[in-house]
Amino acid sequence: MIIPVLNEIDMIEATLSRLQPSRACGHEVIVVDGGSTDDTDRVAMPLADKVIKIEAGRARQMNAGARASEGNILWFLHADTLVQTSTYQVLIDSLVESTAQWGRFDIRLSGNGSLFYLVAWSINLRSRLTGIATGDQGIFVRSDVFSRSCGYEDIPLMEDIELSRRLKKTEGRPLNLTHKLVTSSRRWESGGPLRVIGLMWALRLAYALGVSPTKLAKRYQ
Numbered sequence: 001m002i003i004p005v006l007n008e009i010d011m012i013e014a015t016l017s018r019l020q021p022s023r024a025c026g027h028e029v030i031v032v033d034g035g036s037t038d039d040t041d042r043v044a045m046p047l048a049d050k051v052i053k054i055e056a057g058r059a060r061q062m063n064a065g066a067r068a069s070e071g072n073i074l075w076f077l078h079a080d081t082l083v084q085t086s087t088y089q090v091l092i093d094s095l096v097e098s099t100a101q102w103g104r105f106d107i108r109l110s111g112n113g114s115l116f117y118l119v120a121w122s123i124n125l126r127s128r129l130t131g132i133a134t135g136d137q138g139i140f141v142r143s144d145v146f147s148r149s150c151g152y153e154d155i156p157l158m159e160d161i162e163l164s165r166r167l168k169k170t171e172g173r174p175l176n177l178t179h180k181l182v183t184s185s186r187r188w189e190s191g192g193p194l195r196v197i198g199l200m201w202a203l204r205l206a207y208a209l210g211v212s213p214t215k216l217a218k219r220y221q
Contacts, residue, residue, distance in 0.1 A: 001019055001022070001027065001028065001029045001030065001075045001077055001088075002030045002032065002062055002065030002066060002069065002074060002075065002076050002077070002078070003015065003016075003029070003030070003031050003032070003048075003065075003076075003079055004032050004034065004058045004061035004062050004065070004078075005031055005032065005033050005034065005036060005040050005041075005044070005061075005079045006012070006033070006034040006035065006040075006056055007036045007037060007040060008038075008040050008079040008080070009036075009038040009040050009043060011079050011080045011184065012031075012043055012044050012079055013043050013047070013081070013115075013217065014030065014036070014042050014082065015033070015077070015079055015080065015081065015082060015198055016048060017047065018049075018082050018083050018084070018085070019052040019083065019088075020047065021050075021085045022088040024146060026086075027071065027146060028049045028050070028069055028070060028071055029047070029048045029049050029050075030048060030049060030060040030065045030068055030069055031048045031050070031051045031065075031066045032051075032052045032053075032054065032062065032064050033051060033052065033053045033054075033061075033179050034053075034054065034055065034056030034057065034058075034061050035053070035055065035056050041053065041151060043075065047151065050068055052064055052065065052068055055148035057156065058152075058159060059151075059152035059153060059154045059156075059159035060152075060158075061132075061152075062076050062152050062156050063151045063152050064156070066143070066146055066147075066151055069143065072142060072143050073091070073095065073140060073141070073142055073143065073145060074090065074140065074141055074142075074146050075088070075091060075136065075138060075139075075140040075219040076139050076140070076141050077134065077138050077181075078135055078136060078138075078150070078183070079185065080183065080184035080186065081107075081136065081138060081181050081182065081183050081184070082094060082110075082150045082181070082182040082183075083138075083181055084129060084160035084179075085173070086179075087179060087181070088174075090177065090220070091103075091105075091140055091177070092174050094175060094177055095140075095142070095175065098175050100171075100173075100174065101102045101106045101141065101142050101145045101167070101171040101172070101173050102139070102142065102145060102167050102175070103125065103133075103139075103140055103175030103176065103177060104133035104134075104138060104142035104174055104175075104176065104177070105138045105142070105177045105178075105179055105180065105181045106120075106124040106126065106137070106141050106154070106176070106178050106179070106180045106181075107124065107136055107137055107138075107180060107181050107183045108120045108180045108181075108182055108183070109119050109182075109183055109184075109185040109188065110182055110183065110184050110185045111138060111188065113186030113187060114151065114195050115190065116193070118184050119188060119193060120183075123152040124137075127150060127174075128176050128182075129165070129177065130139050131173040132161055132164040132165065132168065132193070133160060133164045133174055134161070135159075135160040135188065136181075136183045138181050139160060139163070139164070141167065143197075145167070145171055148170075149163070149166055149167060149170065149171075151163075156213055156217035156221055157203070157207075157213045157216045157217040158163045158203075158204075158207050158213050158216065159213075161204070161207065163212075183186035185202055192194070199207055199219075199220070203216050203219065203220060
């Protein structure tokens with residue numbers, strides 16, 4: 001389990017606490033800090049097997065975590081994603097029973113209300129139809145496949161989309177697990193759900209049309 005973080009003091013303890021049963025079973029938890037100034041790394045240390053500090057950048061942070069991992073399955077989680085105790089076993093059992101080399105989970109958003117349900121439903125449906133996963137969905141991949149694919153491209157945005165496209169092309173469509181991860185709805189709450197939805201669709205369309213991730217990252221911020 002590889003978690004890139006940057007100033008996640010409000011979320012990291014809750015996220016890592018959910019992963020302690022899997023640590024007790026021998027699975028690694030690796031936190032990769034991109035230069036937090038709020039004690040995120042200090043809080044993470046007793047709850048992770050490794051805490052790595054490198055230059056900020058989600059793609060390079062996840063690549064660094066992958067290099068440090070000794071596992072044969074890499075599971076990339078966002079710092080604001082909560083998992084159930086049984087989730088890691090669902091992942092392992094599903095990969096064992098499948099010929100798939102990579103995959104992702106369905107999500108639900110932490111916010112209350114039908115709009116948040118609709119947003120999560122649309123994310124899950126779009127991913128299922130396109131075979132493209134986003135970071136919120138907890139992308140997992142066999143470590144040898146990840147290494148062979150050269151990992152995440154070091155770009156400031158859309159790194160999950162870019163990896164998904166390559167894996168889909170070389171390894172086939174992802175394993176779509178309906179077991180849900182709980183993703184924080186803070187992004188939609190802070191920016192306004194409809195406004196954020198519109199922005200994300202516009203960014204993905206622009207990326208598909210060839211606009212550089214650097215320009216998109218400035219617009220996203």
